[in-house]
Amino acid sequence: MKQYDVIVVGVGSMGSATLYDLAKNGLKVLGLEQFELANDLSSHTGQSRLIRLAYFEHPNYVPLLKNAYTGWRQIEEDADVNLFYQTGIAYYGKPEGPLISGIQSSVSKYDLSIASIPSDHYSPLQIPTDYQGLYEEVAGLVTPEKAIRTYAQQAIMRGAVLRQNEKVISWKQETDHIILKTDQGSYYTEKLILTAGPHIQSLLPTFIPQLTVTRQLIGWLNPSRWQDFSMNEFPCWVIEEEGVPGIYYGFPILPIEQFSGPIGLKIAYHAPGVVIDPQSVKEYDSAQEAQRLLSMSRRYFRDQKMKILNISSCMYTYSSDDDFIIDYLPQRDEKIIIATGFSGHGFKFVPAMGEILSKMARGLSTGVDLTFLSMGRFRDQK
Ligand SMILES: Cc1cc2nc3c(=O)[nH]c(=O)nc-3n(C[C@H](O)[C@H](O)[C@H](O)COP(=O)(O)OP(=O)(O)OC[C@H]3O[C@@H](n4cnc5c(N)ncnc54)[C@H](O)[C@@H]3O)c2cc1C
Structure with missing residues (x-):
């Protein structure tokens, strides 16, 4: 059996950067x-x-985000690729609502830069007149598939072994090592990091904090005037939904030479979708979901003739308080580390999480306060 210092289970967002x-x-x-x-x-x-710095979810995340910003630039430099596009983000919501007031909390606590914009600043959007507009220049988008491939390739170039299409079935901690069984063999390791995303629960049968996996839909629209939505003309945007929890958000039309996947104006809704078993992520009624996304776009875009070009699904793994769970598994001598519960807002943190999980495995201080993401917070709630 092969022996490793650390095995990372799940080479997706967090796992690739950790590797x-x-x-x-x-x-x-x-x-x-x-x-x-x-x-x-x-x-x-x-x-x-x-990716955004003026974090409406909670100011606690801002120090981690500052590390993530540094990390994105570092991996871009190491690999000589573009992963972070600073398009700016326009935010719109009621002044007292969770989006705008949450942004203002992070801005005032960390002295961040944010500008006010009128509701008609971007002419393709139709924003309710009682909404306030803010613009964050340092915000933008990162490219998930390309980032994962980049991190994995850079890891392999530095000596990591990556085995794709190999599923971890179980693990067992012995006195001085951990044994992993996969569908193709067994491995020994000193430390284990579980970054298995929506599939993590099957590797943690006795895991106490509740995790909920939901199906989330994304759509690509076909606007009448594509030129109004190019990355030079149009930013990323976030709009608070009136009267219901959640935000509606989207991106400019991305240049095809730099981005793979569907073309068009990407839109999505950030609020819990249908609770599912991860195996059924692709089982949905696409006509019905397209209609739902289209009706939202009709509320906030002036162009009423848009159609859905493409639709796709993905999964969120919610913790019970929407905050991440980053910790050692209790009573395991700090040999097993979990990173889960990213609750639909984890990707921007990928470089910071990779560094944190790596430091935890090496027994080093992470240098950031992770108390609000620890498992202890669930014990404290009891
Ligand atoms: C529609 C949508 C929009 C989002 N928008 C944003 C956004 O705008 N900004 C933002 O910051 N975040 C966003 N997120 C959230 C972000 O993408 C997630 O928080 C992040 O991808 C979670 O990373 P992860 O590493 O936990 O999981 P994943 O990236 O899913 O990685 C887990 C990996 O583990 C593998 N795996 C699982 N079990 C096993 C096993 N037993 N053996 C081997 N491998 C295994 C899986 O195959 C997978 O590749 C969005 C998510 C979705 C779905």
Whole structure:
């Protein structure tokens, strides 16, 4: 049986960056991925993810985000690729609503830069007149599939072993090592990192905090005037939904030479979708879902003739409080680390998470306060 310093289970968003950081630091590492890299049966497909610093969810995330911004630039430099596009984000919501007031909390606590914009600043959008508009220049989008492939390739170039299409079935901790069984063999490791996204529950039968997996739909629209939505003309945008929880958001039309996947104006809704078993992520009524996305777009875009060109699904893994869960598994001598519960807002943190999980495996201080993401918070709630 092969022996490793660390095995990373799940080479998706968090796992690929973790594998890279461990290899960069000279550890003997193995990454096991049940599917191919950047697969559409997990949480990371769909071409683009928002990245923003003025975090409406909670100011606690801002120090992590500052590290993530540095990390995105670092991996771009290491691999000589573009992964982060600073398009800016326009935000719209009621002044007292969770979006605008949440942004203002992070801005005032960390002295971040944000500008006010009138509701008609971007002419393709029709924004309710009682909404406030804000614009964050340092925000934009990152490219998930390309980032995962980049991290994996850079990890391999630094000595990591990656095995794709190999599923971890079980693991067992012995006195001085951990044994992993996959559908193709067995491996020994000193430390284990579980970054299995929506599939993690099957590897943690006695895991206490509740996780909920939901199906999330993304659509690509066909506007009448594509030129109004190019990356030079139009930013990423986020609009609070009136009267219901959740935000409606989207991206400019991306240049095809730099992005794979569907073409068009990508839109999505950030709020819990239908609770599912991860195996059934592709089982939905696409006509019905297209209609739902289209009716939202009719509320916020002036162009009423848009049609849905393409639709795709992905999964969120919610924790019970929507905050991530980053910790050692209790009573395991700090040998097993979990990173889960990214609750639909984790991708922008990928470089920071890779560094944190790698440091945890190496027994180093992470240098950031992770108390609000620890398992202890669930025990404290009891
Ligand atoms: C539609 C949608 C839009 C989103 N928008 C944003 C956004 O704008 N900004 C943002 O920051 N975040 C966004 N997110 C959230 C973000 O994409 C996720 O938080 C992030 O991808 C979660 O990463 P992960 O590493 O936990 O899971 P994943 O990236 O899914 O990786 C888990 C990997 O583990 C593998 N695996 C699982 N079990 C096993 C096993 N037993 N053996 C081997 N391999 C295994 C899986 O195949 C998978 O590749 C969005 C998510 C979705 C679905």
